Amino acid sequence: MNMLHTINKSPFENSTMSSCIAMCSQDSSILFIEDGVISVMKSTKFSELIENALKEFKMYVLKPDLEARGLSLNNVIEGVEIVGYDEFVDLTTEHKTVQSWL
Amino acid sequence: MSEDGVVKKFMYVNRKSPYGTIYALESLEVVLITAAFDQDVSLTFTDDGVYQLMKGQQTEGIGMKNFSSTYSALGDYEINKIFIDKESLEERGLSLSDLQELVWEDEDEDYAEKSSINLVSRAELSEIMNNQDVVLSF
Numbered sequence: 347m348n349m350l351h352t353i354n355k356s357p358f359e360n361s362t363m364s365s366c367i368a369m370c371s372q373d374s375s376i377l378f379i380e381d382g383v384i385s386v387m388k389s390t391k392f393s394e395l396i397e398n399a400l401k402e403f404k405m406y407v408l409k410p411d412l413e414a415r416g417l418s419l420n421n422v423i424e425g426v427e428i429v430g431y432d433e434f435v436d437l438t439t440e441h442k443t444v445q446s447w448l
Numbered sequence: 449m450s451e452d453g454v455v456k457k458f459m460y461v462n463r464k465s466p467y468g469t470i471y472a473l474e475s476l477e478v479v480l481i482t483a484a485f486d487q488d489v490s491l492t493f494t495d496d497g498v499y500q501l502m503k504g505q506q507t508e509g510i511g512m513k514n515f516s517s518t519y520s521a522l523g524d525y526e527i528n529k530i531f532i533d534k535e536s537l538e539e540r541g542l543s544l545s546d547l548q549e550l551v552w553e554d555e556d557e558d559y560a561e562k563s564s565i566n567l568v569s570r571a572e573l574s575e576i577m578n579n580q581d582v583v584l585s586f
Contacts, residue, residue: 356465356496358540381468384496389541410509414467416502416516421541 348373350441353382354448357392362447367399375404377429377437383411386426393423400425408434456581457488462497464586466516467507472500473515475586480518483525490529490580491522492573497586498536501547516548523552528564535570 348371357363363385366376376399378385386396386407396405405426412419412428419428429437438444460479466472482489493501500516507514522530530550537543544567553559568576577583 354468356468358496359464381465381496384465384499384540387541391539393541411467413506413508414510414512414514415465415499416505416546418504 347375347441348443350374350437350444351376352444352446353378353385354380354446356381356384357390358384363392364395366447367395367403370399370403372402375406375437375441377406377408377434378411378426379408379434380411383407383415383417386423387417388421388423396423396426406433406437455486455488457490457579458482458582458584459490459492459577459580461492461494461577461583461585462500463495465496465499466505467510467512471586472497473513475584476515476518478584478586479522479527480525483522483527489525489527490531490576491527492531492533492577494533494536494570494573496536498532498540498542498547501532501550503546503548519548519550522550523564526552528552528562529566530564531566531568531573531576533570533573534567537567 351366353363353366355362385392406429407422407426409428409430422428460475462475464471505514505516550564551561552564554562
């Protein structure tokens with residue numbers, strides 16, 4: 347697979363998430379970690395952007411970061427895959443390169 | 449009253465999600481220190497700061513200290529003016545029921561338990577902020 351993007355910032359705080367989605371190429375994936383997990387929650391003002399982007403890219407979110415923030419797994423947008431650290435490692439090896447957005 | 453009798457109105461403005469940065473924890477620590485000096489302290493949670501009060505935080509998986517239970521001690525330090533920005537909750541699809549309840553005991557009313565939380569609009573926050581002597585942003 348092409349590229350794995352990791353996003354660790356809240357979409358409310360800066361434009362990392364929207365820039366990443368705008369620059370993401372086909373066959374790439376996006377993994378949301380740390381404060382980035384806020385991006386994939388239902389009923390926020392960014393939910394629609396994520397739902398549309400899901401038609402083009404695979405998206406993953408790191409479970410321990412959701413749990414730490416008290417964000418319910420049931421409130422993750424459908425189609426976003428919830429993963430643990432093991433799958434995080436697998437994703438980095440399955441993709442050709444990793445871009446860690448800051 | 450503090451030693452020289454000067455009591456100032458301090459407001460702490462919390463704008464960041466917990467755990468991603470150290471701001472939330474640092475703010476909480478400074479708040480408790482200020483309270484020990486008998487100052488008039490109020491707290492605002494706005495923008496991503498509203499996530500600090502989310503119920504059900506479980507930090508074992510990220511190997512960090514879960515400090516969310518400390519907020520419930522604020523009432524014991526006579527910190528009972530907590531303002532939550534309504535618009536910030538709304539744009540995150542959250543409501544007050546997603547947040548922990550914070551209470552204080554009113555010694556003038558036989559220690560009746562009262563809520564410390566005030567849900568306010570940004571317009572109201574603006575006015576409340578204007579009435580402070582010191583505003584610290586985290």
